[in-house]
Amino acid sequence: MTLDAKIPSGPLSEKWDKHKFEMKLVNPANKRKYSVIVVGSGLAGASAAASLAELGYSVKCLCFQDSPRRAHSIAAQGGINAAKNYPNDGDSIQRLFYDTIKGGDFRSREANVYRLAQVSGSVIDQCAAQGVPFAREYGGLLDNRSFGGALVSRTFYARGQTGQQLLLGAYQALSRQIGLGKVRMLMRTEMLELVVVDGAARGIVARNLVTGAIDSHAADAVVLATGGYSPVFYLSTNAVGCNVTAAYRAYKKGAFFANPCFTQIHPTCIPQSGDHQSKLTLMSESLRNDGRVWIPKQKGDKRPPELIPEGERDYFLERRYPTYGNLSPRDIASRAAKQVCDEDRGVGPGGRGVYLDLSDALERLGGKIVRERYGNLLDMYERITGENPFRVPMRIYPAPHYAMGGLWVDYNLMSNLPGLHVIGEANFSDHGANRLGASALMQGLADGYFILPYTLGHYLASTPRKPVAADHPEFKKAEDLARARVNHLLSVRGKRTAASFHQELGRRMWDDCGMSRSDAGLRRVLKRIPELREEFWKTVDVTGSGEDLNQALERAGRVADFLEFSELLAQDALHRTESCGGHFREESQTDEGEAKRDDAHFSYVAAWEHAGDGKSATLHKEPLTFEAVQPAQRSYK
Amino acid sequence: MNLTLNVWRQRNAQDKGHFLEYQAKDIGPDMSFLEMLDQMNEDLIKQGSEPVAFDSDCREGICGMCSLVINGVPHGAQFQSGSAACQLHMRKFKDGDVITIEPWRAKAFPAVKDLVCDRSAFDRIIQAGGYISVNTGGTPDANTIPVPKPAAERAMDAAACIGCGACVAACKNASAMLFVAAKVSHLTTLPQGQVEAKERVQKMVARMDQEGFGHCTNQSECQAVCPKEISVDFIAQMNREYLKSL
Amino acid sequence: MAASGAALAGFVVAHLAGNLQIFLGQEAVNRYAHFLKSTPGLLWSARLFLLAMGALHVVTSAQLNREARAARPEPYAGKAYIKASPASRTMFASGLIILGFIVYHLLHFTFLKLHPQYGQLTDALGRHDVYSMMVLSFLNPLICAAYIVPVFCLCLHLSHGLSSLFQSLGINTERSRAGLAAGAVVFAWGLFAGYAIIPIACQLGWVKLP
CATH class of the missing domain: 3.10.20.30 (Beta-grasp domain)
Known part of the structure; x- marks a missing residue:
């Protein structure tokens, strides 16, 4: 099967406008007859559900949390990029496009990324009109700051809570539509199966997490906005509830999973303090604007930081990457930190940490300004570690943060299964092998506000409408499948908790398929995963029943999917023997230890098709062609 | 331990x-x-x-x-x-x-x-009017609406609310005033939000009462437990807005 | 609640102003009392207004209390407070004590039903000798206590009630709130000092019988 990305013809800068004109429109009077299910209520899901409802479609939106406002987009701290060029420092659509393609290590689609840069400005306009309290200059105009991977200031922000404010903007837009009766919101409801009828996605089966009821929901199209899968590593910066279940269930129904091995490790997280830990906390990388990253030059130097003289400190990012320095992209900064820790120069308990030092900034700007810029982050750091960053340099270490990989989608954000659209972090499309800071919020909102409302309409208008009811046999089959799985989980009654399986899976994935990957390590983890999965189904202990709120059951279902998905991730990592972006293969590096891409063999999107349980997935390749930019070895030196 | x-x-x-x-x-x-x-x-x-x-x-x-x-x-x-x-x-x-x-x-x-409760009453209060009525698209360039820096800062102070409901839990009257006031103040403080200011405060307060929350007796216990330390000043601001809207 | 409270607080101030005339001597007090008595229109409209405000205050507080209990049907096993002032937490109790005191106070000084032995005197001009009634009453330590303790509750009540009023009526702003709240406390305890000084002065003999 050939993967058609349906990229419009014509010059890059005109594709989207041309496509918008060529796409079919739904008669406004008919829109309410079309039903759309949006799974997830984060930036992508909430903005899409609200925008589609405004257009007149009948929308149903689901989230597993108790309110759509809790989706994990809320935790994004730093900001959102847009090619507004307000600071007059040389930004443009072209530059944002180029930075994103380059930042993604030339593993993303030019046309998608260009469109993202094109609509980025509208996203800011939309959010400002909604009342998002962006930071302002004294003249009342919007303020910008710089962020990793860019030499221009194009990041809009609302203190250290940009994700929260953007999500609340989308949540309020969504709430308005719920209040108007245009969106039906189902909270504490988790999608368990995708339903495909005659080759097209026609609905889902979901479990009401409070009553345990498993119900069918039919629609003319399904939108997955279910976020990323970083908790496959157990410890990550994601919320404890983030999971791959919806995306993975769609994959098992025939949707292709693209580039699962492209995972992002964020360089500035608070190091792990022990085995009890349930998640890792991110410190916004905006701190790297004013903080300097260093470690002692000497191996095993256990002196407290203030006793290490300037001459004995190694500002390794500034040393290795003089142009970008502390603002090097995430993958590069993370790997550099890992390397120095592997050299036994790491600091803090276990030696897994590097210093992020604000003392220069404190001297230059004074405590007041530093507090103004980063106050809440620094408070958070102190709460978690018990150390005051105004006195002692912070300790940071990389942690899994974002999934660039996701379900394969074409230019219309539709997967290979007609009717199934995938937006936000859940799709693979825009960030290639590495995402730049402040671009996730941009992509989630661009997809939801400005891309999907057009392309979904096009799909509906160009597909003959054939109503399918929730009593169709395919729904019945999917419901039975979901119930059988729940009952199976409850019937094992073994002696090991789902959490402990998750923990073990995560540790193995982090060790062998984390920041640096080798053939031997990947084979090791690929051998262990099926064993672990078998143990899980034999010995997992899920208490309680399926008829009420049962968090152990929810957890077990998600872990079960991670136990299958992790194999796909590792398989993808094994097959891609090049290093690119967040995917670092030890076998493929330059003499200086930098990632070495292999464009001759790997300039494609790896889209995996489920071949049946127990069989290895089938690889499909979507070749990447570059017209506007010439792939080059990424250099931030 | x-x-x-x-x-x-x-x-x-x-x-x-x-x-x-x-x-x-x-x-x-x-x-x-x-x-x-x-x-x-x-x-x-x-x-x-x-x-x-x-x-x-x-x-x-x-x-x-x-x-x-x-x-x-x-x-x-x-x-x-x-x-x-x-x-x-x-x-x-x-x-x-x-x-x-x-x-x-x-x-x-x-x-x-057990320790889980249903806070959808908060969502319904927002649905009643806790937004600025703009549809997607057609919005002017973000810089055409200048917002004085102090207003932006103040709006942000209010908008920081995480909607956890601790204010209600702490209040001896189980009042939702701080939550509602934070949203009313966030939106009213910005020029974009002033167009619907009167309607908004009326609708949100009506919905709050309908949901069965108690009244505010100004003990400030809500502020003391708020994870974002939202100030009770916003309650005074909402009361002002409410009186103005009558 | 806030509006009726404000009206009642206004009365408390005016009443204190009247009372403090005790330091001006018998003539001032009795002339003032006689003036009030001789303008029944003014007196009764004030009394009816206060009665209405008092009733409104009681009714709204009962309603608040009922709604608060309805809003939390299941109480906490152990509720702890970290910010709420003692005054704010005892509003209902202090309000009840004040209500009781008002009844006692009216029976004592207005209807002259309690301690009637102090209430039947007349001065040289044949006016009701309010001055002597006050001084004689406050020479009795029990009556002093029955007066000072409820007035303490009243001022405690006012110290929260007034700052609460600024909040409820939306008068507070970011800048003024702390100042207004402190002002309310100073004001309330100023009132207490004003009211308490009268029985103390009688006890200490600063104010003497004519």
Whole structure:
């Protein structure tokens, strides 16, 4: 099967406008007859559900949390990029496009990324009109700051809570539509199966997490906005509830999973303090604007930081990457930190940490300004570690943060299964092998506000409408499948908790398929995963029943999917023997230890098709062609 | 350290509910309060009992999902102010402590199970008017609406609310004034939000009353437990807006 | 609640102004009392207004209390407070004590039913000798206590009530709130000092019988 990305013809800068004109429109009077299910209520899901409802479609939106406002987009701290060029420092659509393609290590689609840069400005306009309290200059105009991977200031922000404010903007837009009766919101409801009828996605089966009821929901199209899968590593910066279940269930129904091995490790997280830990906390990388990253030059130097003289400190990012320095992209900064820790120069308990030092900034700007810029982050750091960053340099270490990989989608954000659209972090499309800071919020909102409302309409208008009811046999089959799985989980009654399986899976994935990957390590983890999965189904202990709120059951279902998905991730990592972006293969590096891409063999999107349980997935390749930019070895030196 | 926990157990909304005592053993100072509960739950599953249900998601103090009353105070704010329970660490406790853990209690937040309650009343208040009515697209360039920096800062102070409901839980009248005031003030302080200011405050207050929250008697307990330390000044601002709208 | 409270607080101030005339001597007090008595229109409209405000205040507080209990049907096992002032937490109790005191106070000084032995005197001009009634009453330590303790409750009540009023009526702003709240406390305890000084002065003999 050939993967058609349906990229419009014509010059890059005109594709989207041309496509918008060529796409079919739904008669406004008919829109309410079309039903759309949006799974997830984060930036992508909430903005899409609200925008589609405004257009007149009948929308149903689901989230597993108790309110759509809790989706994990809320935790994004730093900001959102847009090619507004307000600071007059040389930004443009072209530059944002180029930075994103380059930042993604030339593993993303030019046309998608260009469109993202094109609509980025509208996203800011939309959010400002909604009342998002962006930071302002004294003249009342919007303020910008710089962020990793860019030499221009194009990041809009609302203190250290940009994700929260953007999500609340989308949540309020969504709430308005719920209040108007245009969106039906189902909270504490988790999608368990995708339903495909005659080759097209026609609905889902979901479990009401409070009553345990498993119900069918039919629609003319399904939108997955279910976020990323970083908790496959157990410890990550994601919320404890983030999971791959919806995306993975769609994959098992025939949707292709693209580039699962492209995972992002964020360089500035608070190091792990022990085995009890349930998640890792991110410190916004905006701190790297004013903080300097260093470690002692000497191996095993256990002196407290203030006793290490300037001459004995190694500002390794500034040393290795003089142009970008502390603002090097995430993958590069993370790997550099890992390397120095592997050299036994790491600091803090276990030696897994590097210093992020604000003392220069404190001297230059004074405590007041530093507090103004980063106050809440620094408070958070102190709460978690018990150390005051105004006195002692912070300790940071990389942690899994974002999934660039996701379900394969074409230019219309539709997967290979007609009717199934995938937006936000859940799709693979825009960030290639590495995402730049402040671009996730941009992509989630661009997809939801400005891309999907057009392309979904096009799909509906160009597909003959054939109503399918929730009593169709395919729904019945999917419901039975979901119930059988729940009952199976409850019937094992073994002696090991789902959490402990998750923990073990995560540790193995982090060790062998984390920041640096080798053939031997990947084979090791690929051998262990099926064993672990078998143990899980034999010995997992899920208490309680399926008829009420049962968090152990929810957890077990998600872990079960991670136990299958992790194999796909590792398989993808094994097959891609090049290093690119967040995917670092030890076998493929330059003499200086930098990632070495292999464009001759790997300039494609790896889209995996489920071949049946127990069989290895089938690889499909979507070749990447570059017209506007010439792939080059990424250099931030 | 070892702790004794008195935890509220309630099978479902109909069940009466009661306290059960548990022992939490080998708790480290770097654990968060929720990680301490995780460990207790793991032990409970191993013993064949059902773990204690409690809400949490981001575990970094921003999603607003966690909702525990710890020794009579939401989020355990007597131990650490300005944070949610997920950011409270066990170094604030000492060996042998007895800790009572209850859910948010309010008529408008009906019990779901154990420490989990239903806060959809907050969502319905927002649905009633907690927004600026703009559709997607057609908005002017962001810089055509200048916002004075102090107004932007003040709006942000109010908008920082995470919607956890601790204000309701702490209030002796189970009033939602701080939550509603934060949203009213956030939107009214910005020029974009002034167009619908009157309608908004009327609709949101009406919905709040309809949901069965109590009234504000200005004790400021809400501010003291708020993870974002939202000021009761916003309640005065909302009252002002409300009187203006009449 | 706030509006009726404001009206009642206004009365408390005016009443104190009247009372403090005790330091001006018998003539001032009795002339003032006689003036009030001789303008029944003014007196009764004030009394009816106060009665209405008092009733409104009681009714709204009962309603608040009922709604608060309805808003939390299941109480906490152990509710702890970290910010709420003692005054704010005892509003209902202090209000009840004040209500009781008002009844006692009216029976004592207005209807002259309690301690009638102090209430039947007349001065040289044949006016009701309010001055002597006050001084004689406050020479009795029990009556002093029955007066000072409820007035303490009243001022406690006012210290929260007034700052609460600024909040409820939306008068507070970011800048003024702390100042207004402190002002309310100073004002309330100023009132207490004003009211308490009268029985103390009688006890200490600063104010003497004519």
